[in-house]
Each structure stands twice: as C-alpha cells, then as structure tokens.
Amino acid sequence: MLVAANKLIGTPILSMQAGGAIGRIIDFIVDPDTLKIIAFRLEGPVINRNSNILDVSSVREYSNFGMVIDDTDELVAPDDVVKISKILELNFSLISLKVETKKGSKLGKIINFTVTSEDFTVQQLIVKRPAIKSFIDPELTIHRKEIVEITDYKVIVKDEEKILKEKAAKEDFVPNFVNPFREQQPDFAPADTETPAGKDN
The missing domain is CATH 2.30.30.240 (PRC-barrel domain)
Structure with a gap:
C-alpha cells in the first residue's frame, strides 16, 4: 500500500507493552542514497526528548490505527545509530527540493x-x-x-x-469493458394514437 508522507505526520505510535499510544510522529528521516525513510522523530508525554528516534526496523506493523512497536525501549537517541546520525548531520529533506x-x-x-x-x-x-x-x-x-x-x-x-x-x-486511459446496464434500452414509447385522416371518430 502506498502512503503519502504528509499523512504519516501525526500517526500514533502504539506500544504492545503499554497497551496503547505513547506518542506520535512529528518528522521522518530519509536516506538520500536509498530513498527510504529509515527513522521517525516522535513526541509524546512518555517519550524522552533525548531518545525520541524510532528506527523503522522496530516497527512491527503499520495500519490506519497507527504504528505498533514493542515498547519505548525501542526508541534511541540521535547519536545511538551511526547511519541515522550521519543523515541527521546532512540535514537532508526531500520536501522543497x-x-x-x-x-x-x-x-x-x-x-x-x-x-x-x-x-x-x-x-x-x-x-x-x-x-x-x-x-x-x-x-x-x-x-x-x-x-x-x-x-x-x-x-x-x-x-x-x-x-x-x-x-x-x-x-487518457479508458477501461476496456462494456457495462451491460448502460446499453441503449429499447424504445417503449406508445405508438402514435392520432386518428388517421378520413376515418370517423
């Protein structure tokens, strides 16, 4: 399924351990070499600002309800993962390029x-x-x-x-099928009932 990036912003993060939402996505980190989101930046009442990065490898499932992870222990600091840290240093963003x-x-x-x-x-x-x-x-x-x-x-x-x-x-694509319910219907209009000329009423 394709998802628009702007629709990911605000997505709830659901913890299996907590049994509910622990925060939401406020930004994403894109690797310019692979053109892939490799992590999300989160915020929430139980999320430490110093450890608010969610690596995509920690996402168990994504649906209309949110992203499911095991627990807040999955979250890391910006410097904890070398690859994420390097991309953050680049300050790369696809938006507005x-x-x-x-x-x-x-x-x-x-x-x-x-x-x-x-x-x-x-x-x-x-x-x-x-x-x-x-x-x-x-x-x-x-x-x-x-x-x-x-x-x-x-x-x-x-x-x-x-x-x-x-x-x-x-x-310009037109589906190559015929809808039988849209075929021309027979004309059921009543025949002309006007009395022929020369005949008595």
Whole structure:
C-alpha cells in the first residue's frame, strides 16, 4: 500500500507493552542514497526528548490505527545509530527540493512523496510546477525509476517529455469493458394514437 508522507505526520505510535499510544510522529528521516525513510522523530508525554528516534526496523506493523512497536525501549537517541546520525548531520529533506531534468529544464519543487507501507521506500515524488507551467499541469507525479541523481539542493530526473507522456497516458486511459446496464434500452414509447385522416371518430 502506498502512503503519502504528509499523512504519516501525526500517526500514533502504539506500544504492545503499554497497551496503547505513547506518542506520535512529528518528522521522518530519509536516506538520500536509498530513498527510504529509515527513522521517525516522535513526541509524546512518555517519550524522552533525548531518545525520541524510532528506527523503522522496530516497527512491527503499520495500519490506519497507527504504528505498533514493542515498547519505548525501542526508541534511541540521535547519536545511538551511526547511519541515522550521519543523515541527521546532512540535514537532508526531500520536501522543497527543486526538481530538474538532465537537460536543465526546471520541473518544480517537491511538496510531498509516497512510500510503501511495508518498508517505507519512496516510490513517487509529488512536484508542484512553476507558475508558468502550472496552468497546464499544477502537479507532476514522478516515479523513483525516473530519478537520475539527488544532491543537497535538487533532484535530477530523466526527460520531461517522457514524464508528461506517461502522465497523459494514465489520464487518457479508458477501461476496456462494456457495462451491460448502460446499453441503449429499447424504445417503449406508445405508438402514435392520432386518428388517421378520413376515418370517423
């Protein structure tokens, strides 16, 4: 299942040990090398501000009710996990990064992205178009396979025309089936009852 990143914010964290919610997600940490959320930053009345990082490997289950973990012992400090610590030092965030093609054409800025609910791998970038292009395409959805390179300031993708063609193909798709309930119905209108000319009433 695909989940929008902005929908993850505010998700309750449910502890098996506590038998209920212990906090909620306030931010996510994305690895720019793998394009995957590797941890979440939490807050809550029982969560220590110095140990408020949840590694995704500690998530037992994700559903509409929240994320399930074993206990608050699963939470770590920012410096406890080397990989997480290094990415935090980069201060990397996908949101607001510029998106350009290899040829330098500016496509816009990332305003959201989707991840898989199984392993939180980024699948699609939601890009807000520049003002000049927004009249035709306010937003673009770019699949991860179109990404060529990621820097501190921008995401470089493949050819713009290919992306637009793929979008148009999806929008023009028509299901190849016939609905029998929408076929033309026979005309049951009554026949003309007007008395033929020359006949008596």
